[in-house]
Ligand SMILES: Nc1ncnc2c1ncn2[C@@H]1O[C@H](COP(=O)(O)OP(=O)(O)OP(=O)(O)O)[C@@H](O)[C@H]1O
């Protein structure tokens with residue numbers, strides 16, 4: 336007997352009125368603990384697919400199954416980091432992170448506070464713990480959202496271009512950190528990005544999309560090439576560079592074919 | 596030098612200005628207005644019977660306060676305004692939120708509210724008197740009528756403007772819809788809600804004077820209207836002055852409260 340897949344898109348299509356975002360039935364199985372990057376042109380439907388996995392949108396046809404059962408409305412199992420409005424302006428950085436645990440009964444208030452402080456430190460915002468979001472930059476606000484989602488303890492993280500607004504240095508740091516957390520806690524992550532290098536560095540697997548209506552153009556196994564362990568050394572390795580370049584070439588070729 | 600800003604510095608398109616300069620700018624305009632007011636009757640531009648001097652108005656005010664119980668009338672007016680305002684707010688805030696939260700409720704109430712909203716309050720005075728006589732109910736009813744329907748739509752709009760992401764963030768950390776409403780939506784809409792309540796309070800004063808002129812035996816509107824009958828222009832103006840001052844003070848107080856409550860903005 337086949338084991339039940341962890342997270343499965345089963346023949347999913349999605350239309351917004353007349354606009355077909357996912358036209359051909361979309362099928363994808365994501366095993367538990369896998370880090371999947373969605374890579375694709377703007378407007379192709381990455382956010383839409385991710386929202387459906389989070390229960391924030393429903394497929395027009397087909398199902399999204401979590402351990403065999405259709406996913407219901409959003410819950411704490413599936414945390415989401417949004418592209419915009421990711422933190423609450425009326426809460427300080429620390430309170431924003433604490434908010435992630437607001438409805439958890441299984442941990443004490445004092446533990447919540449400790450955890451919050453831990454994740455605030457982890458995303459490098461200890462210095463701004465007591466600041467309101469209007470006093471920090473856009474990238475920092477995004478980090479607040481990441482810390483909140485981690486603190487919430489979701490087993491699936493849905494992250495919509497979370498590092499888009501960060502500088503190279505910090506981005507690298509957080510990538511390493513995210514990868515570490517993911518492998519330690521066996522979190523399953525869907526991570527939308529436009530950055531090929533980021534996808535290659537972070538993900539176990541890259542799904543490359545065509546322009547809308549979304550089709551899977553390539554399903555790339557990164558771990559087979561780079562291994563599961565990623566650190567700063569990975570980035571400098573010849574394999575990383577070669578792999579990244581081959582994907583870039585593939586995208587370029589596909590783009591040229593489409594434009595022709 | 597920082598203490599003597601050049602004229603150019605004061606007129607920066609969409610620029611910043613210090614509190615102190617803002618205060619003095621306001622004060623200067625007010626003093627200029629009072630100056631013109633004082634000069635007009637003195638220089639014979641206008642008969643004092645039509646425009647008594649500021650000094651005469653202050654004198655009238657003093658007499659009205661010490662001998663005619665003007666403060667009682669002011670108290671009565673303030674009480675009416677707040678009673679009607681609170682009634683409006685208590686009804687409008689939940690309904691407005693419900694209208695935005697459930698499309699069906701919004702669809703059901705919007706046409707009716709839009710219709711009543713455009714009825715001019717003075718046109719409904721006769722009806723109010725037929726229904727409620729000239730007791731307190733009439734005044735409260737007229738003020739409520741003038742503000743409730745406007746406020747409902749403003750509240751609904753405030754709620755509608757809360758970004759969907761805020762709700763969704765709450766859901767993905769395990770909030771139920773009512774929890775998302777109380778811990779996220781109300782917080783998110785609070786600044787604009789408080790602003791709209793402040794504006795509504797101002798409207799209450801407008802309608803109060805109408806109500807007190809036609810259907811009252813006390814209150815500031817009544818005092819003004821009675822003074823008019825005797826052509827006591829100084830008393831009329833004193834009454835108007837008091838209304839203006841109350842309006843100014845409560846507006847400033849609410850603005851200060853807003854700044855205090857929403858320091859994160
Ligand atoms: N709620 C909605 N109603 C109508 N159309 C929508 C809605 N959400 C998304 N769309 C449309 O669906 C398409 C896919 O949008 P989506 O946000 O999923 O793209 P994306 O791949 O995330 O793009 P980007 O990389 O720019 O974020 C777009 O054409 C968008 O206009």
Ligand SMILES: [Mg+2]
Pocket residue numbers: 381382383418495
């Ligand atoms: Mg998107």
